[in-house]
Amino acid sequence: MPHDYGLGEGFEPMHIDRKGLYVNLEERIKYLHHFLDWTNADVEALQDGAKYLKQLIPAVVNLVYKKLLQYDITSRAFHTRTTADETEPDEEYLTEETPQIKRRKMFLRWYLVRLCQDPTSMDFWRYLNKVGQMHCGQERLAPLNIEYIHIGACLGFISDIFLEALMGHPQLSMRRKLALVRALNKIVWIQNDLFAKWHVRNGEEFGDEISMYSFGSGNKEGFLAGKRIIGSSSGSSLDDDQRSIAPSVAPSTLSTAPSFLTTHSGSSGHTTTSNHTVAPEMGSACPFADFAKKSSTETKIWAN
Numbered sequence: 001m002p003h004d005y006g007l008g009e010g011f012e013p014m015h016i017d018r019k020g021l022y023v024n025l026e027e028r029i030k031y032l033h034h035f036l037d038w039t040n041a042d043v044e045a046l047q048d049g050a051k052y053l054k055q056l057i058p059a060v061v062n063l064v065y066k067k068l069l070q071y072d073i074t075s076r077a078f079h080t081r082t083t084a085d086e087t088e089p090d091e092e093y094l095t096e097e098t099p100q101i102k103r104r105k106m107f108l109r110w111y112l113v114r115l116c117q118d119p120t121s122m123d124f125w126r127y128l129n130k131v132g133q134m135h136c137g138q139e140r141l142a143p144l145n146i147e148y149i150h151i152g153a154c155l156g157f158i159s160d161i162f163l164e165a166l167m168g169h170p171q172l173s174m175r176r177k178l179a180l181v182r183a184l185n186k187i188v189w190i191q192n193d194l195f196a197k198w199h200v201r202n203g204e205e206f207g208d209e210i211s212m213y214s215f216g217s218g219n220k221e222g223f224l225a226g227k228r229i230i231g232s233s234s235g236s237s238l239d240d241d242q243r244s245i246a247p248s249v250a251p252s253t254l255s256t257a258p259s260f261l262t263t264h265s266g267s268s269g270h271t272t273t274s275n276h277t278v279a280p281e282m283g284s285a286c287p288f289a290d291f292a293k294k295s296s297t298e299t300k301i302w303a304n
């Protein structure tokens with residue numbers, strides 16, 4: 001069924017109060033939900049898939065910390081609580097094994113567990129907003145000032161890990177994978193907004209009125225452990241998928257440390273990413289094309 005946004009004759013655009021977006025978190029969330037077509041289907045997909053998301057959390061946390069400790073600019077923040085000061089720390093750079101990092105991994109684990117909880121409650125979004133606020137240097141005691149570039153990159157990195165792992169899940173049906181990654185993607189973009197709004201200066205004229213929202217408050221490590229999840233021969237993977245997607249362009253959840261990929265164009269016009277060569281024409285072979293023909297799942301693109 002094509003999406004009908006009702007733009008026909010007599011159409012009146014929905015009114016969005018600009019000031020409300022800045023001074024009222026509920027209004028901001030409502031607008032983002034509407035814009036992103038956040039529906040019960042997303043809530044159900046998350047409830048249905050929470051088990052799979054939780055299985056991924058330990059691996060995601062480890063990969064995120066490997067990534068943050070990989071660069072001096074992000075690693076230093078765990079000494080100085082800021083990315084804006086380039087002074088070298090007095091102590092050695094931290095490693096994954098240091099108690100401070102182990103403790104911080106726990107924070108990230110709690111955050112990700114929280115993401116798997118009830119998104120129908122306003123507290124869920126308040127918590128995401130609080131995490132955003134916390135990173136922008138506004139806490140009175142021991143402010144944490146993480147510049148937005150690192151936040152955005154980190155969110156993109158987290159999203160990429162979930163995407164790779166969920167789409168490569170050997171048992172979940174394509175319909176459930178798609179519903180789950182779509183719902184998660186919407187949450188990540190709302191979290192992104194709730195980081196960005198504390199960093200960008202739009203709406204500064206309402207500064208005095210921006211409220212400081214208060215807020216209240218396992219099983220196996222998943223199918224990741226030691227198993228190949230991309231290009232698995234089981235499940236619904238198509239041969240075509242395996243030909244058209246360069247393996248491990250996403251950070252492999254198998255590797256002990258995410259590899260640093262360099263991309264450059266060779267004289268052949270092919271783009272080389274690390275040791276994989278991706279021909280430009282392969283980029284157009286959409287991995288979901290076959291699925292779209294067979295599936296009855298409603299999407300904005302394929303239904304039209």
Ligand code: HEM
Binds near residue numbers: 075083108146150151
């Ligand atoms: C995807 C983006 C991120 C999310 C969701 C996130 C989430 C969190 C959470 C939930 C906390 C714990 C707060 C608490 O309960 O006390 C935290 C603290 C912290 N985050 Fe982030 N963070 C992100 C990005 C970053 C980045 C990119 C850096 C560094 C470059 C960073 C550095 C820190 C530091 C230094 C703390 C304070 C830890 C402490 O007080 O011991 N975060 N973060």
